[in-house]
Amino acid sequence: AALRETAHDGRAQALEDVLLQADVGLKTAQALVARAGAADDPVEAIRRELRALLGEPSEWTFPTRPGPLVVMIVGVTGSGKTTTIGKLARRWTNEGKRVLIGAADTFRAAATEQVAVWAERAGADLVRAGEGADPGAVAYDATSAGVARGMDVVLIDTAGRLQTARPLMDELSKVRRAMNKARSGAPDEVWLVLDGTVGQNAISQALAFHEATALTGVIVTKLDGTAKGGAVVAVAHQTGLPIRWLGLGERAEDLRPFDRDAFVDAILG
Amino acid sequence: VVSRGFRSARLALQGKAELTDAALEPALREVRASLLEADVGVSVVADFLERVRVRSLGEIVPIKGPGGTDLRVTPQDWFIKACYDELVELMGPSGRALRLDGKPTVILLVGLQGSGKTTTAGKLARWLASQGRKPLLVAADVHRPAAADQLVVLGRRIQVPVFSIKGMNALQLATMGVAQARNVGRDVVIIDTAGRLAIDGPLMEEVRSIRNAVDPHETLFVTDAMIGQDAVATAAEFDRQLDFTGFVMTKLDGDARGGAALSIKAVTGKPILFLGQGESLDKLEAFRPEGLAQRILG
Numbered sequence: 001a002a003l004r005e006t007a008h009d010g011r012a013q014a015l016e017d018v019l020l021q022a023d024v025g026l027k028t029a030q031a032l033v034a035r036a037g038a039a040d041d042p043v044e045a046i047r048r049e050l051r052a053l054l055g056e057p058s059e060w061t062f063p064t065r066p067g068p069l070v071v072m073i074v075g076v077t078g079s080g081k082t083t084t085i086g087k088l089a090r091r092w093t094n095e096g097k098r099v100l101i102g103a104a105d106t107f108r109a110a111a112t113e114q115v116a117v118w119a120e121r122a123g124a125d126l127v128r129a130g131e132g133a134d135p136g137a138v139a140y141d142a143t144s145a146g147v148a149r150g151m152d153v154v155l156i157d158t159a160g161r162l163q164t165a166r167p168l169m170d171e172l173s174k175v176r177r178a179m180n181k182a183r184s185g186a187p188d189e190v191w192l193v194l195d196g197t198v199g200q201n202a203i204s205q206a207l208a209f210h211e212a213t214a215l216t217g218v219i220v221t222k223l224d225g226t227a228k229g230g231a232v233v234a235v236a237h238q239t240g241l242p243i244r245w246l247g248l249g250e251r252a253e254d255l256r257p258f259d260r261d262a263f264v265d266a267i268l269g
Numbered sequence: 270v271v272s273r274g275f276r277s278a279r280l281a282l283q284g285k286a287e288l289t290d291a292a293l294e295p296a297l298r299e300v301r302a303s304l305l306e307a308d309v310g311v312s313v314v315a316d317f318l319e320r321v322r323v324r325s326l327g328e329i330v331p332i333k334g335p336g337g338t339d340l341r342v343t344p345q346d347w348f349i350k351a352c353y354d355e356l357v358e359l360m361g362p363s364g365r366a367l368r369l370d371g372k373p374t375v376i377l378l379v380g381l382q383g384s385g386k387t388t389t390a391g392k393l394a395r396w397l398a399s400q401g402r403k404p405l406l407v408a409a410d411v412h413r414p415a416a417a418d419q420l421v422v423l424g425r426r427i428q429v430p431v432f433s434i435k436g437m438n439a440l441q442l443a444t445m446g447v448a449q450a451r452n453v454g455r456d457v458v459i460i461d462t463a464g465r466l467a468i469d470g471p472l473m474e475e476v477r478s479i480r481n482a483v484d485p486h487e488t489l490f491v492t493d494a495m496i497g498q499d500a501v502a503t504a505a506e507f508d509r510q511l512d513f514t515g516f517v518m519t520k521l522d523g524d525a526r527g528g529a530a531l532s533i534k535a536v537t538g539k540p541i542l543f544l545g546q547g548e549s550l551d552k553l554e555a556f557r558p559e560g561l562a563q564r565i566l567g
């Protein structure tokens with residue numbers, strides 16, 4: 001009974017619970033309910049507020065300037081980076097683009113074998129090195145090859161790492177610099193892959209990865225399950241980063257451009 | 270009202286306070302915020318706090334030391350201590366030993382995509398080998414590209430054999446793997462399976478059929494420490510379909526609070542057996558409740 005004080009009545013508490021269960025987080029949920037609680041239609045008010053927190057949708061289109069577009073994929077262990085690279089590669093080869101994947105995860109067991117399967121599935125070139133090779137060197141080689149071969153896209157896969165591992169975050173900055181050496185201005189995009197089932201740790205991940213590699217966007221995976229991915233709302237709001245893609249399964253075609261309004265509707269059930 | 274004021278004044282003179290609803294209110298809210306921030310399930314938080322509130326209500330606690338010295342302990346501090354004790358009790362006891370009396374013992378690993386099953390399989394194999402057991406790893410993930418390669422590499426690192434045959438389905442691999450262990454005298458079989466969603470009918474059917482066929486001594490649900498509210502529904506569904514015997518929480522070397530551990534224990538009643546504390550195969554610890562209770566409570 002004491003806890004009801006955070007919400008003005010049973011209906012407000014129910015709204016807060018729906019938001020909390022979607023991983024929106026307590027501070028955000030309380031702010032949303034407080035602002036919308038007095039409205040005639042609180043659900044609609046919250047819907048509008050959630051959309052606002054996620055920012056104006058900015059459609060990402062393939063750049064028209066001369067390539068290659070260099071994309072670096074980063075994120076914590078197991079979030080879905082390698083699979084997402086396979087999906088992006090497939091999408092872009094389907095669009096007639098020439099794609100090259102750089103297997104710069106030289107650390108994890110069979111990481112290169114895994115991305116090699118995806119490169120084959122997508123019809124993409126692959127640049128790889130032996131296990132234990134320097135990831136910066138692979139990223140450099142892949143970026144250079146992308147330029148030399150006139151590719152349209154270079155996708156760089158990196159090893160998963162927890163944002164609290166300082167030396168690994170420093171390594172990521174180093175890999176980024178190597179890409180820039182291979183082609184000035186690279187990488188054009190640095191996308192953080194967030195596991196859709198993640199809770200409040202998403203914010204810590206986004207802030208740390210943003211600090212280490214100046215992110216340009218976010219990809220949220222595994223939203224084909226029961227998780228709602230609500231932690232992404234605070235991520236978008238606090239970083240101002242756009243959400244670019246959603247991963248909705250384990251097959252090459254299970255990738256969709258982020259649809260803000262549909263995402264918000266799913267949170268509100 | 271007069272008598273209540275009288276009572277609290279008298280208690281104050283004795284350096285004591287009563288844990289009333291009013292006294293507990295701010296502490297309840299603070300702990301609720303902390304647990305939710307730690308990703309403990311909403312309903313689990315509500316049940317947990319109600320439990321501790323009811324237990325604490327009416328308790329008389331010392332807030333001043335003998336001779337009126339200030340203990341610097343408030344009624345709220347007492348409540349938080351009660352929460353910690355309750356958390357330790359709820360999540361405990363310490364990780365019980367694995368059931369290893371089979372010929373061979375069969376351990377089946379299950380869980381969502383990317384939760385750390387394959388790595389945990391390697392860790393368990395290393396753990397058991399260092400205890401003088403003869404483990405056999407079975408690569409029964411036929412879905413993820415290079416999943417078998419990954420397990421083979423791990424097995425090589427710790428000199429544990431890996432049973433992996435291209436072209437077999439998951440059920441065949443699991444059953445033949447157990448048969449193989451019997452044939453060559455390996456006494457523990459650790460079966461790695463593909464990540465899957467609890468709502469994926471065909472894949473849940475696949476892992477149910479494996480469980481029915483090999484009758485594991487342990488079915489371990491492997492979960493990532495950073496999972497949020499989804500842990501409640503997912504663990505409940507995995508448990509409903511597979512009746513797992515315990516769970517493992519991985520990636521605790523990060524700063525995720527790991528509140529899902531409380532959710533899963535509360536919702537399924539199944540014990541936490543191991544904690545994954547890093548990517549290398551030596552980073553596995555037997556579960557002890559105190560550390561995780563502190564981490565979750567914040």
Ligand SMILES: Nc1nc2c(ncn2[C@@H]2O[C@H](COP(=O)(O)OP(=O)(O)OP(=O)(O)O)[C@@H](O)[C@H]2O)c(=O)[nH]1
Pocket residue numbers: 075076077078079080081082083084105108111158159160161221222223224225246247248249250254382383413464466
């Ligand atoms: N259901 C579902 N599973 C996914 C999705 N994206 C990736 N996965 C699965 O998640 C698991 C991990 O994916 P990976 O691509 O290996 O993840 P990663 O981030 O590269 O992992 P590390 O390199 O080890 O850090 C695999 O089993 C994938 O099939 C998704 O959108 N939905």
Ligand SMILES: Nc1nc2c(ncn2[C@@H]2O[C@H](COP(=O)(O)OP(=O)(O)OP(=O)(O)O)[C@@H](O)[C@H]2O)c(=O)[nH]1
Pocket residue numbers: 077078108160162380381382383384385386387388389410413416462463464465519520521522523545546547548552
């Ligand atoms: N930091 C850290 N990383 C871990 C831990 N356990 C596993 N990982 C990493 O997390 C990623 C996923 O681990 P996997 O063992 O491939 O996970 P999985 O459950 O087998 O994945 P799927 O088979 O795709 O479902 C890998 O990069 C592992 O090295 C841990 O305790 N700490």
Ligand SMILES: [Mg+2]
Pocket residue numbers: 081082083105111157158159160
């Ligand atoms: Mg990967």
Ligand SMILES: [Mg+2]
Pocket residue numbers: 386387388410413416461462463464
């Ligand atoms: Mg695996």
